[in-house]
Amino acid sequence: MRGSGKPERESALLEIENLHASVEGREILRGIDLRVNVGEVHAVMGPNGSGKSTLAQVIGGHPAYAVTAGSVLYQGKDLLAMKPEERAREGVFLAFQYPVAIRGITNAYFLRSALNAVRKARGQEELGPVEFMDALEDKLKVIGWDDSYLNRPVNDGFSGGEKKRNEILQLAVLEPKLAILDETDSGLDIDALKTVAHTVDKLRRPESATVLVTHYYRILTHITPDFVHVLSGGRIVKSGTKELALELEEKGYDWLREEAAVG
Amino acid sequence: MTAAVDAREHHLALFKAFAGNGAAGSPAWLRDLRGQAIARFAELGFPSTKQEEWRFTSVAPIAETTFALSHGRDAPGVTASALAPYWIAGPGAIRLVFVNGTFAPALSAAAELPRGVRAGSLRAALASDAELAQRHLARHADYQTSPFAALNTAFLSDGAFVYVPAGVELERPIEVVFAVATDGEREALVAHPRTLVIVERGARATVLESYVAPQGGVYWTNAVTEIALAQGARLEHYRIQRESREAYQVATTHATQDRDTVLRLHPVALGAALARHDLRTELAGTGGELILNGLYLLRGRQHADHHTVIDHAQPHCASHEYFNGLLGEQAHGVFNGRIIVRPGAQRTDSKQTNNNLLLSADARADSQPQLEIYADDVKCTHGSTVGPLDETALYYLRSRGLAAETAAGMLTYGFAAEILGRMEHAAVRDELDRVIRGRLADRTRGGRRGAT
Incomplete structure (x- = not known):
């Protein structure tokens, strides 16, 4: 999928070609082609079971998913050959649909360890606890949190909405080039959705790109996508601009499935 | 005999x-x-x-x-x-x-x-x-x-x-x-x-x-x-x-x-x-409160067995029991947690968890909850787990840039730190934290012999 009117190759951040992937021997992705250039926002939509989350997890490097064919290039490099931590250090960030609780480890310690791992890979100096807290102050403000969340164990006892905000806090701290948000909007009430969406929008930089994986249109009212892709049966069956998302909102996904079956 | x-x-x-x-x-x-x-x-x-x-x-x-x-x-x-x-x-x-x-x-x-x-x-x-x-x-x-x-x-x-x-x-x-x-x-x-x-x-x-x-x-x-x-x-x-x-x-x-x-x-x-x-x-x-917050960290052929009995003899009492076990090499941890709620001990609030982390294929844990409840208006929950480090949690940490070994170390330490976090005396908690970090670092060094 090419972004029209954008410069070619040199601005490509992510290039996915004919990607096939399976989990537990079951094929979920059946030939995905997708290109994301810097500065763009893409929305990947589709019904449950269409392969949206699998696509996100394959980009993240989840060990349970096996890539059986195709290629994924990130900044021209073979992303699939990288370990999950290498992808993170290169600037790939996946906001989890189901963030994991880490017992006994405070959010502050976790965030600082993650940031320092990324900074080290970038050749930057690691931050001590005090410098880190200073750097964090603005990020906390952006998501509307006080520092009480920093002394709690990572996601442990967090509500669904708090977990999603915590993912966005990590996004803000790690400043990735490519952010994949896997159903970050699901399970949020309207206010939380607004905060999360506006934060993501605010964090956008000209040299970065965002992929929103979502079931619903509503987050796209806060972040306008440049491109919308519809996934069904492990393939992208339709691509377009934000008008496509509106059409999906009105008509649902069934007509696309039928269209795909006929085609 | x-x-x-x-x-x-x-x-x-x-x-x-x-x-x-x-x-x-x-x-x-x-x-x-x-x-x-x-x-x-x-x-x-x-x-x-x-x-x-x-x-x-x-x-x-x-x-x-x-x-x-x-x-x-x-x-x-x-x-x-x-x-x-x-x-x-x-x-x-x-x-x-x-x-x-x-x-x-x-x-x-x-x-x-x-x-x-x-x-x-x-x-x-x-x-x-x-x-x-x-x-x-x-x-x-x-x-x-x-x-x-x-x-x-x-x-x-x-x-x-x-x-x-x-x-x-x-x-x-x-x-x-x-x-x-x-x-x-x-x-x-x-x-x-x-x-x-x-x-x-x-x-x-x-x-x-x-x-x-x-x-x-x-x-x-x-x-x-x-x-x-x-x-x-x-x-x-x-x-x-x-x-x-x-x-x-x-x-x-x-x-x-x-x-x-x-x-x-x-x-x-x-x-x-x-x-x-x-x-x-x-x-x-009545009105008594108990926090039972235990940790066992074993390696080699160490064997540790904890048998706990919490006897709710009177109403309106709360007991929260947490035991975490970290078991390396051929170590064996045993936990048996018995909770008795006597007749008339209404409004008892009792919670028990025992989590065991197996750090090697030869480590073993046996966990047995035993609830004996003779009153009807009570809230009693229990749960226990035995297993290696959670793969999803490891992946989550790695996806944030932490090396696999660092991620494993963090999860392992967190398992112990969860118990330390409930200790109120700061000097004791800090010193125990130091002791446990030292012990875990030791383990990692020992563990590398067999790795890759």
């Missing part, structure tokens, strides 16, 4: 010598108590794995060893500088040190105590506070059902005595250290340390028991601790077991909680080849 019978005879013979020797000068009530206890031990003998309570833990290594009593053995090698690395509670602590079961005032750090507070040798208290001692000794730790409590009671001669009178809030922690010296001994020693902690109405204290072995070696500690909390009392109690990796420890901790008391127990087992801890608390008055 013959070995067990021989072992029983051996301890009876030791008792005869003990009763006819240094213990003869004791008050009549104590002599009677010892006599009843040794008689009960003679009846019970050492338990076998055929008994349900001992199914996973064989005490054969203890029964098959010929021990000599440690009481009164000189230990010139156990000096202040040899013990200093083991201090946990920081420089401000009131410290009571016992070597080979006997109070060592030269190694202890006495302090000016608030009026009426006692923190010292139990042997001295048997004379100076005879009425108090008599009122509480062997009233909480029942020796009728436990041969080990019976044996400890039979050999009762010294230990720690802590008494906090009504209304006193003792800020400084009391650190009780039991050390066994094996240096120059030809025989394996057995120590029977006793601790009695009494916190009166509305009083408050922090007590830490520590079991250490600056000289290592094979020996047996058979400890009993009794805790009595009067109405409205609060006690934060730590128990750090760092016996020699070749040693045996059997321990009994029994607490009785009156109305509106708060007891926070933190048993931490790091040492011994074979360790068994029976922990029982009775919520004997």
Whole structure:
């Protein structure tokens, strides 16, 4: 999928070609082609079971998913050959649909360890606890949190909405080039959705790109996508601009499935 | 069975010598108590794995060893500088040190105590506070059902005595250290340390028991601790077991909680080849609260068995029990958590969790909850897990840039840190954190031998 009117190759951040992937021997992705250039926002939509989350997890490097064919290039490099931590250090960030609780480890310690791992890979100096807290102050403000969340164990006892905000806090701290948000909007009430969406929008930089994986249109009212892709049966069956998302909102996904079956 | 019978005879013979020797000068009530206890031990003998309570833990290594009593053995090698690395509670602590079961005032750090507070040798208290001692000794730790409590009671001669009178809030922690010296001994020693902690109405204290072995070696500690909390009392109690990796420890901790008391127990087992801890608390008055927050961190062929009983005898009490086990190499952790809710103990709120992290394919954990509920208006939950590090959690951490090894280390440490996080005394928590980080770093180094 090419972004029209954008410069070619040199601005490509992510290039996915004919990607096939399976989990537990079951094929979920059946030939995905997708290109994301810097500065763009893409929305990947589709019904449950269409392969949206699998696509996100394959980009993240989840060990349970096996890539059986195709290629994924990130900044021209073979992303699939990288370990999950290498992808993170290169600037790939996946906001989890189901963030994991880490017992006994405070959010502050976790965030600082993650940031320092990324900074080290970038050749930057690691931050001590005090410098880190200073750097964090603005990020906390952006998501509307006080520092009480920093002394709690990572996601442990967090509500669904708090977990999603915590993912966005990590996004803000790690400043990735490519952010994949896997159903970050699901399970949020309207206010939380607004905060999360506006934060993501605010964090956008000209040299970065965002992929929103979502079931619903509503987050796209806060972040306008440049491109919308519809996934069904492990393939992208339709691509377009934000008008496509509106059409999906009105008509649902069934007509696309039928269209795909006929085609 | 013959070995067990021989072992029983051996301890009876030791008792005869003990009763006819240094213990003869004791008050009549104590002599009677010892006599009843040794008689009960003679009846019970050492338990076998055929008994349900001992199914996973064989005490054969203890029964098959010929021990000599440690009481009164000189230990010139156990000096202040040899013990200093083991201090946990920081420089401000009131410290009571016992070597080979006997109070060592030269190694202890006495302090000016608030009026009426006692923190010292139990042997001295048997004379100076005879009425108090008599009122509480062997009233909480029942020796009728436990041969080990019976044996400890039979050999009762010294230990720690802590008494906090009504209304006193003792800020400084009391650190009780039991050390066994094996240096120059030809025989394996057995120590029977006793601790009695009494916190009166509305009083408050922090007590830490520590079991250490600056000289290592094979020996047996058979400890009993009794805790009595009067109405409205609060006690934060730590128990750090760092016996020699070749040693045996059997321990009994029994607490009785009156109305509106708060007891926070933190048993931490790091040492011994074979360790068994029976922990029982009775919520004997309404409005009582218990936090039982334990950790066992084992490696090599270490075996640690925790049997806990929380007895909700009265209504409106809460007990929250958390035990985490980290098991490396061929270590074996056993947890048995029994919760009894007596008839009429309505509005009981009881929660129990036991999580075991297996750090090697050969490590093993057995976890058994036992709920006995005889009241209908109660909230009781329990859960236990046994398994390796969670793959999804590892992936989550790696997806944030942490190397696989760093992520595994963080999750492992977090498993222990979760328990440390519930400890209120900052100096104790920090020192334990340091000890546990050191232990885990050790493990990682050892673990690399077999890796890739």
